[in-house]
Amino acid sequence: MFSFNSIVMMVISGVLAVLYFIASVYNRMNRKSYTHKVQKPGQLMTFFSRVMLILSILCAGFTLLGAMMKDTEMAVVFAVITIISTLLTWGIKHKYDFTYQETDEYFIVTRRKKTYKVYYKDISHWQWGIYDIYIQDRNRPEGDFIGVSVSLFKPEILLTKMTEKVFAGEFPRIDGLYPDDTVYPGDPLRKKEIVRCLTQAGYSYLIPEYIDALSTMQQDNV
Numbered sequence: 001m002f003s004f005n006s007i008v009m010m011v012i013s014g015v016l017a018v019l020y021f022i023a024s025v026y027n028r029m030n031r032k033s034y035t036h037k038v039q040k041p042g043q044l045m046t047f048f049s050r051v052m053l054i055l056s057i058l059c060a061g062f063t064l065l066g067a068m069m070k071d072t073e074m075a076v077v078f079a080v081i082t083i084i085s086t087l088l089t090w091g092i093k094h095k096y097d098f099t100y101q102e103t104d105e106y107f108i109v110t111r112r113k114k115t116y117k118v119y120y121k122d123i124s125h126w127q128w129g130i131y132d133i134y135i136q137d138r139n140r141p142e143g144d145f146i147g148v149s150v151s152l153f154k155p156e157i158l159l160t161k162m163t164e165k166v167f168a169g170e171f172p173r174i175d176g177l178y179p180d181d182t183v184y185p186g187d188p189l190r191k192k193e194i195v196r197c198l199t200q201a202g203y204s205y206l207i208p209e210y211i212d213a214l215s216t217m218q219q220d221n222v
Contacts, residue, residue, distance in 0.1 A: 039100045039153045052089040056082055100153040107158050109146055116146050120161045125171050128197045133162070150201050159198055163207045166194045191217075 059082040066075030098111040106119040116137075124138040127145065133155070134145035148155050165171065166189065173188050184193045195214050198207055 037101065052085045056085040056089060059085060100148060100155065102155055102157045104157060107148065107155065109148060118146060120158070120165075123162070123165070125174075126162060128193070133159070133197075150203070156203070156206055159203055160206050163194050163198065163210050166190055167210055167213070 059078045062078040063075050063082055066072070066078060098109065100110075101108045105121075106117055109116045109118075118135060118137045122138050123135055125136045127134045129147065131151040132147040132149050134147050135158075136142070136145055140146075148158060150159070169189050171190055173184075173190055184190070184196075187193055191210075191214055195207065195211055198204060199211070204211060
């Protein structure tokens with residue numbers, strides 16, 4: 001027979017596994033299909049933060065009940081669950097507390113009540129993360145990048161503008177700042193890099209002409 005502690009821990013592990021799975025699916029599938037409007041991470045994270053909040057309240061109640069019944073094991077177990085679910089609630093709210101909006105001239109990122117507005121013409125360089133593109137605004141201190149999630153949001157205008165600027169030669173590779181030639185050999189203007197990054201992130205539909213142009217350039221160099 002399973003003990004009370006083992007049952008509770010299995011329940012906690014199951015909840016965490018389900019949350020992780022749903023968050024992963026959400027990151028891949030729940031992309032907004034609109035532009036020029038404020039994009040938010042969606043209602044799914046709000047729903048789960050509320051679920052975790054309810055779980056925290058229920059577990060806190062069982063903790064008090066265990067204390068009143070002088071059941072130390074019950075009180076301790078539910079106190080631990082209360083702490084974990086409370087931290088998860090705070091973590092979800094903290095992590096997804098941001099919005100994104102883009103127009104034909106600029107984009108706006110609001111993160112934890114701070115707003116960052118960047119005009120495309122002021123972008124001095126960029127770096128690609130796992131799920132984000134990091135933008136350097138020439139009007140901000142060097143190295144102070146502004147990240148935009150390409151999984152939670154759908155920054156189609158930004159990505160299209162960046163590809164145009166890359167193929168126009170505005171972001172030549174700089175030693176020590178971007179991945180060197182061993183990562184993208186023969187790519188001084190970072191054309192291969194931007195095309196590969198967008199393709200891997202599922203945005204190849206935005207740049208078919210640039211993919212064709214890059215393919216033609218590579219064939220000519222053979």
